[in-house]
Amino acid sequence: MIIQELQRLQTEHGYLPRQALRQLADRLAVPHYRIQEVASFYPHFRLFAGEAEEAEGRKALPQIEVAVCRDMACRLRGAAQITEQLQGVAERNATIAIHEVSCLGRCDRAPAVRVHTNSGDHCVRNLLGRSPAEVSDIVARMASATPETADTLPDDKDGLLPHSAETWKMNAYAGQSADQRYAALRQWLSVLQNPPSTRAKPTDAPPSAGRDDKPAHPIIAALWTANLLGMGGAGGRAWKKWDEVLRAKGHTKYVVCNGDESEPGTFKDREIFLRTPYLVIEGMILAGLLLRAKKGYIYIRHEYEEQIAAVRAEIERARKLGLCGKSILGTELGFELEVFVSPGGYICGEQTALIQAIQDERAEPRNRPPELQTNGLWDMPTLLNNVETFAWVPAILTQGNSDGAWYSALGQPKSLPVKENATPHYQGARFFSVSGDVAQPGVYEVPIGITLGELIDHYCGGIKDGLPLKAVATSGPSAGFLPATIPLDAFSPRVRQKLADHCLVSAGDKEFQLRRLPLELGVVRDLNLMLGGGIVVYASDADLVDQAVACLRFYQSESCGKCVPCRIGSTKLVEIGEDLQAGRLTAAEIESLLANPGGRVLDLAQAMAETAICGLGNVAPNPLRTLLSYFPSDVRRHVRAEQ
Ligand code: SF4
Structure with missing residues (x-):
């Protein structure tokens, strides 16, 4: 409130x-x-x-406020030049203010700019993929616009983008009329009306982590068979969370959808919300009824105005159809849903911080344990999943035999020799947001296990202008930058063995070709790498020093400050990065950094990781660490000029 x-x-x-x-x-x-x-x-x-x-x-309140994204893809596509040119406009017109902001979630149409008018109807416009001259001209026209002429100014709405939601496998209702949606809810309603059962264990028994321990409830069992993973980045098993909340004791339970999506390079949930809000809502209602939860919250970042409107309209439609609210389809089951608009900040995407925000607190992450499954919203058992995770549930519960096997079979066939009892294919499908130097940035639904090269070449049309691949950020800024070829001696002996086990290198190879990386969390973790929903691709002409410094600034700006090493360490990292970029380091200092990134940078990284309450403190050094490890020639170009 x-x-x-x-x-x-x-x-x-x-x-x-x-x-x-x-x-x-x-x-x-x-x-x-x-x-x-x-x-x-x-x-x-x-x-x-x-x-x-x-x-x-x-x-002095400005009439026009212009926010320019300063992060990965936008920076690559000239956001800094837009800021510079707009500052000239603002100097001539005191009613205009310019500021740089963290990722706006429109990396596929970079550079992204938002213009907010502080008078009249307080409207917001997105200006996407436009040149500095175009943006400056539009902003100047806005400052002198009348209510009549304001309507003629451009607004690059997400809804205008072409999309392929009708071909998504996730979209269980593709090609069907709106009346035919919510079939999973209707199909499973009689099961949901029965008191939810758990395995034959005392209700306070800790849930088993064993993959073979199939849950008793048929809906959770279907998620188990599907092997649906959390799609927000952590990649935990969805069924396990559902099972834990089902078992948790509490007079009230909640279901929360994490649609904060503020990590640079990540915008897939933006499309899922906008094109198929009914899938997210149905997935949440199914969870709510199964868990006997009282209420669900859909947490959406405030820059997603169209998505907020689409989800609210769909909740209203579902309510009118008796699909959510007090008595669902005439039964005694009820479940309320509400959109919670985020007050902003990347840290709100951290699951416990998001819960704090819904509770009207500062969004500072909590120490864990206890986990949200037992002590979540208002200290009650809470199921928190990502947008995409909920959106897959209706298809999993209606396609094939409705037992999850359909989803599991969507994965890419494995090219390696398959061990006994292992599936001959990876399991499932998922969405990636791809931006940066690809010909067709966008949101793609792909079989889990396709290679990075297939994603870039077959889905995204290859590298822009046919340039060679230089690097990939496989998890927004969190994983740093991986080069197109990684020397094998950069990996530990254990990881080198894993590369061989997964048939990703052959005897005699000296390098691992990053394009061959299967986009599957199990493989990626075996290799000590990271994989998120947002992938940023860099061509051979990309300035990775500039990118790394932008990522360091992002973490500095978004650290909530609760842990002192993260607050101070993220600032120190920016200082090192800025000194390097500005040419303030001597050749000897740069060589020292390169020869011993385990010095200042890894000391900082270690202190931050050991004390961090949340993941931000763990990953913040990665952009600089990977820059120093893999791109020494880029770094050496910034040596201080001799006096
Ligand atoms: S690690 Fe950083 S962002 Fe996370 S809680 Fe601590 S200070 Fe906040």
Whole structure:
């Protein structure tokens, strides 16, 4: 409630008036500090320190605010030049303010710019894939637009993009009318009306992690057979989370969909929300009824206005059809759904931070354990899955024999000799967002286990302008940058053996060709690599020093500051990166960094990893670490010029 009220005030005034905050505290009967602690945490809210600052700030409030993405694909496509040119426009017009922001989730049409008008109807426009001159011209025209002429200015809406949702295997209702949707819910309703059963164990017994321990409930068993993994990055087994929440004790349970999607390079959930909101909603309703949950929250980043509208409209439609709400399809089962619009910040995508935000707290990650499955929202058992994870559930429960085998069989056949009892194919399908130097950036549904090369060449049309591949960021900025060929001696003996086991190198090979990497979490983990939903591709002309520094700044800006080593370490990493990029390091200093990245950088990385409450502190050094390890010639180009 606090966050929604703050969002309303921010939209109405363009900032949070101090008087309105005091009135809000009175109205909600909460101490004023509660309002302040929340308002001061989220980047979406503008606060002034005191009365005098507010009086001054209100007068200087810009009419047009332009946010330019400074992250991976946008930087690659010239976002810095847009910022530079816009600053010239802002110098000539005091009603315009320019600032750089973290990823806006439109990496496929980089560079991404959002323009917010602080007057009239407070409209927001996206300007995507446009040149600096075009953006500057449009922003200047906005500043002088009347309500009549404003309508003629461009807005690059997501809904205008061509898409292939009708061909998605995930889309169980492709080609069907809207009335035919929610078939999984209708099909499984009688099962869901029975009290949910667990395996024949005491309800407080810890769930088994054994892959062979098939759950008793047929819906969870179907997820088990499918081997559906969490699609938010961590890649945990979906069935296990569902099973743990089912077993957890608590008078109230919740279901939460993580649609924060703020990692640079990741935008697949944006398309799933917009094209098939009914799949996400049906997956959540099925989970809610199975778990006897009271309510579900769909957490969506605030920059996804079209997606928020699409999901809200679909919830309303489902409610009218009796598919969600108090009495679902005339039964005694009920499940409410609500959209929670994020107040902003990458850290909100961390699952415990997201829960804190829904609870009207600062989005600072919690220590784990306990896990959300037992102590989640308001300390109650909570199932939290990613958008895509929920969206696969209707197809898994209706396609083939409705037992999950259909999904499992979607995976790519394995090229390696298959061990006894192992499937001859990888299991399942998933979505990747691909951006950067590919001919056709976008969102692609692919069989799990296709190679990185197949994704780039067959789905994305190859590298732009036919250039050679230089590097790939396989998990947004989190994994850093992997070169097109990795010397085998960069891997440990154990990983070299795994490369051979997976038939990815042959006897006598000195290098591993990254294009051969199967996009499957088991293989990727065997190789000590990372794989997320967002892949950024770099051609031979990419400036990876610039990219690495942008990624370091991203983590510095998005660290919540709760752990001191992460807060200070992320700043130190930026200092090292900026010194390097600006040519402030001597040849000896650069050689020392390259020869011994285990010095300053790995010391920092180790301290951050050992103390980090969440994953950000673990991965923040990776852009610099991989730059130093794999791209020494790029680094040496920045040596300080002799005086
Ligand atoms: S590791 Fe960093 S981002 Fe995560 S909780 Fe600690 S300070 Fe916050």
